[in-house]
Amino acid sequence: MGEMEQLRxxxxxxxxxxxxxxxxxxxxxxxxxxAGITVVGRIQMKTRKTLRGHLAKIYAMHWSTDSKLCxxxxxxxxxxxxxxxxxxxxxxxxxxxxxxxTCAYAPSGNLVACGGLDNMCSIYNLxxxxxxxxxxxxLAAHTGYLSCCxxxxxxxxITSSGDCTCILWDxxxxxxxxxxxxxxxxxxxxxxxPDFKFFIxxxxxxxxxxxxxxxxxxxxxxxxxxxDVNAIGFFPNGNAVITGSDDATCKLFDLRADQELITYQxxxxxxxxxxxxxxxxxxxxxxxxDDFNVNIWDMLKAERVGKYMWKLYIPLENGxxxxxxxDSEGSSRVAVGTEH
Amino acid sequence: xxxSCLKVEMSSKTLSSGxxxxxxxxxxxxxxxxxxxxxxxxxxxxxxxxxxxxxxxNDPLLMGIPTSENPFKDKKPCTVL
Numbered sequence: 001m002g003e004m005e006q007l008r009x010x011x012x013x014x015x016x017x018x019x020x021x022x023x024x025x026x027x028x029x030x031x032x033x034x035a036g037i038t039v040v041g042r043i044q045m046k047t048r049k050t051l052r053g054h055l056a057k058i059y060a061m062h063w064s065t066d067s068k069l070c071x072x073x074x075x076x077x078x079x080x081x082x083x084x085x086x087x088x089x090x091x092x093x094x095x096x097x098x099x100x101x102t103c104a105y106a107p108s109g110n111l112v113a114c115g116g117l118d119n120m121c122s123i124y125n126l127x128x129x130x131x132x133x134x135x136x137x138x139l140a141a142h143t144g145y146l147s148c149c150x151x152x153x154x155x156x157x158i159t160s161s162g163d164c165t166c167i168l169w170d171x172x173x174x175x176x177x178x179x180x181x182x183x184x185x186x187x188x189x190x191x192x193x194p195d196f197k198f199f200i201x202x203x204x205x206x207x208x209x210x211x212x213x214x215x216x217x218x219x220x221x222x223x224x225x226x227x228d229v230n231a232i233g234f235f236p237n238g239n240a241v242i243t244g245s246d247d248a249t250c251k252l253f254d255l256r257a258d259q260e261l262i263t264y265q266x267x268x269x270x271x272x273x274x275x276x277x278x279x280x281x282x283x284x285x286x287x288x289x290d291d292f293n294v295n296i297w298d299m300l301k302a303e304r305v306g307k308y309m310w311k312l313y314i315p316l317e318n319g320x321x322x323x324x325x326x327d328s329e330g331s332s333r334v335a336v337g338t339e340h
Numbered sequence: 341x342x343x344s345c346l347k348v349e350m351s352s353k354t355l356s357s358g359x360x361x362x363x364x365x366x367x368x369x370x371x372x373x374x375x376x377x378x379x380x381x382x383x384x385x386x387x388x389x390x391x392x393x394x395x396x397x398n399d400p401l402l403m404g405i406p407t408s409e410n411p412f413k414d415k416k417p418c419t420v421l
Contacts, residue, residue, distance in 0.1 A: 084412070281391070299392070
């Protein structure tokens with residue numbers, strides 16, 4: 001038997017082992033465990049603020065850790081930092097490349113980052129001495145578009161790319177510290193664990209992967225989706241992962257049980273999930289869809305308990321799209337970015 | 341539409357079409373994933389439920405926010421007499 005054939009057999013055997021090991025701990029289901037609790041009451045959401053200023057499609061937004069400021073990126077070529085309470089624009093940063101697809105706010109509040117079809121992640125210092133916001137670093141190495149970026153600190157950032165890899169960068173030197181390779185399709189989004197030791201990525205190979213940041217290895221791979229995984233997030237305590245896919249479902253994967261616990265789906269929902277965020281307690285899941293809606297799910301009962309429809313509030317024109325919905329930590333604020 | 345023109349067609353990077361080095365890496369990765377410790381689903385579920393229960397009172401979407409504490413809600417202006 002040639003080595004190739006041997007390796008193929010070993011791979012198949014290992015896959016079977018993983019399937020068996022997952023089944024061996026399946027003594028129950030989340031559905032059964034949650035049978036005794038009641039579904040949460042209907043959640044009504046009210047638009048409190050509309051942040052106006054972008055002139056083209058908003059592709060991404062990210063809250064600051066203070067839950068008041070947020071940054072949004074639009075294909076009008078601008079990064080805008082908003083005070084969500086006053087709706088004032090704190091900064092309007094012109095970008096070299098208008099084909100931006102993602103943006104991020106550093107936990108410190110000092111930096112923001114963005115990137116897109118330029119294949120680069122550009123870091124901006126908001127707290128420069130002369131008050132002007134300038135490009136601090138341009139992180140270039142990806143051979144595909146930048147789909148997502150998230151700061152670990154002011155000196156480290158993780159990016160995900162259409163080149164199927166994620167990279168951990170040293171911002172000060174502008175160099176790659178670690179390349180996380182393994183996905184077999186474009187990486188679409190990433191999320192960092194609350195303890196900053198791990199991160200998860202969702203990709204067009206229909207899987208989500210859990211990566212050990214310091215070791216540079218993939219610890220676990222979660223399959224089950226039937227199409228691209230566009231959105232990903234951690235359950236608040238870091239023990240579970242939520243994914244959103246073009247297959248119109250969201251899934252909850254438990255990291256310690258190493259498997260899917262539940263799927264959030266409804267026969268009336270036929271369009272892809274573009275973004276998601278859990279509420280503070282983890283009980284609710286807010287998910288943004290391609291049909292301009294945000295559906296609110298009871299995460300334990302897998303039932304829809306609310307819906308936020310843009311159509312009710314803003315007249316739509318052809319081609320409008322609801323982009324990221326994100327619930328900031330420590331608050332009830334949900335920001336929905338659109339083309340409007 | 342969602343960047344369909346940008347997404348790489350999922351190539352069938354199965355062992356049969358990849359190189360030996362790629363196949364070795366795949367096996368090494370699968371070994372890594374196979375050997376992790378797993379807890380029972382019943383424990384995983386009850387831990388998640390417990391977390392939700394313990395933090396429900398701090399979840400504004402579940403509990404609502406009193407107007408006085410909601411920075412987004414327009415409050416009635418005060419007049420100084």
